[in-house]
Amino acid sequence: MQAGLESALAELVLGPPVDREGLGALLSRHALGPEERAAIEGAPERFLVYRKLVRNTLRNAVGLAIPRTMARLGPLFDDYFERFLAERGPRTHYLRDVTTELLDFVAPLWADDARVPAWTHDLARHEALEIVVASLGEPVVPRELGPLDAERPLAFIEAARVVHYAFAVHRLPPSEDDRSAPLREPTALFVYRDAEHDVRYLELTPLAAAFVERLLAGESMKAALLGACAGFGTEPSVALSGTAALLSDLSARGALLGQAAAESLRGPAKTSDHRGTLREKGPP
């Protein structure tokens, strides 16, 4: 009976709103005993308190993560939030991860909805990154921090990712009242958590992004450079100084742990830096 009770209350709490007639139909869809059914039908308003509580909790968690996206979409966001709850619902034990589940769910739906601006998902992902990267695992200190060896992989902190957007959403003003549209511009960011636990962004060129992604995936410096250059038809010798400068920069920021290797590289920095505005807000 507990399983039937759970599924009935899940539909009542997460599903579309129901009136008294609808409640009868809803309860009929679940394996409830007569006493359980009578308890819910006898005091539906009391059970609907849970609907409000659950929704408030989940919505507040999402609101902390992607406030600008929610403000820009307005009631349209509410519609999609309702669909997420009704059609999938949160699965995670961790409230901080509900936003990621929501964004995974809405990605294909927003892509097909002309009412949702094309940059919306990029903006939501970018906002959500603050909490995602703030929560990533601790640095894994490499067993060996030997001298530069182009044939071996480099070690990065755990809290580091390369993300790609079709729009330059990271340049939008931080205000929730802002309604300007971002430029359509392929964007790659290296996102990491610094020693003070703040989330920072580093804008990368496409070639630099490909190089860092390969390094993060565990390729050696040499393989990453050759692979990235091949992808862009660039001579490795041309890219060498720029990638060396990038590694030096990442090392100085504490994102690249193979410091001894990176420090031996020289060259001018070729990135622009954006510091995250949030450490992390509210309950996770």
Add this chain to the structure above:
Amino acid sequence: MNEDRRTLPNGVGLGLRWEFLEEVLDGPPLAVDFFEVSPENYMRRGGYYPAALERVLTRYPLVTHGLTLSLGAHAPPDADYLRELTSEVERLATPWHSDHLAFTSAGAQAFHELLPLPFTRDTARRVADRLEALSETLGRPVAVENITYYALPGPTELSEGDFLGELFERTRAGLLLDVNNVYVNAQNHGFDAEQALASFPFDRVVEVHVAGHTHTASGLILDTHGAKVIEPVLALLERALAHTGPVPVLLERDNDVPPLAELVAEVQVIRAVCERAWRAANRSVAVSTQRARADASRA
């Protein structure tokens, strides 16, 4: 459980909130005997908060109080979650871990809210078995908290007190007695809080929670942890502590969190209630002992 209780923090503690975490870390020592944390906020993650919690642990005792175990659900607790929880309680060296007498999931879906269980023997058996398994998995004692229920999903085979009796006959787990929840349930369902409380198994209480609540326009009281503890709840606390003797008492404040100084002042109010109750309990024990001795000498 009794032996383990000796190692538990005593006195009056406070639920640790991020709103005042840095004050706890860097400020002068507080008149707070321990802090309680929800491990879900710190586990399976890196970054500032787990690191900060390690520092709190060097200044104050910590206990863990979970939110999403879904103890009473049809399906057993999620294995990945249990693995992560085990690692976290180990990291924090919590003397015991508690969660709620509720279900928080339906199949794969998670509510992030405490939903009520029917007070039946079947439920008591299922929860008792889960508590035993949980204690074994975590390698430490566990406790379960009575919740606020806005509705009871029948059948109501047992009263809450009888349900708890049935449950604790089958498990060595402790009871985390939330007196605000008893009060709120009594108000919302129209029964006498003191009478209900009297039926709780006081000998199994390992910790007590107190909190504030919120009245809604419909007359329903919500267990929001968003206000000061009211006098009737403090009176109920005093009643409960007269039965339990000295156990750790915790103030929960999760919404509309005021400045830390206000919460610490509220902790002192609660401490005064606790000390009065425990003094009375000691006097009562002393009088009983004297009477027993007098009876024995007469005999």
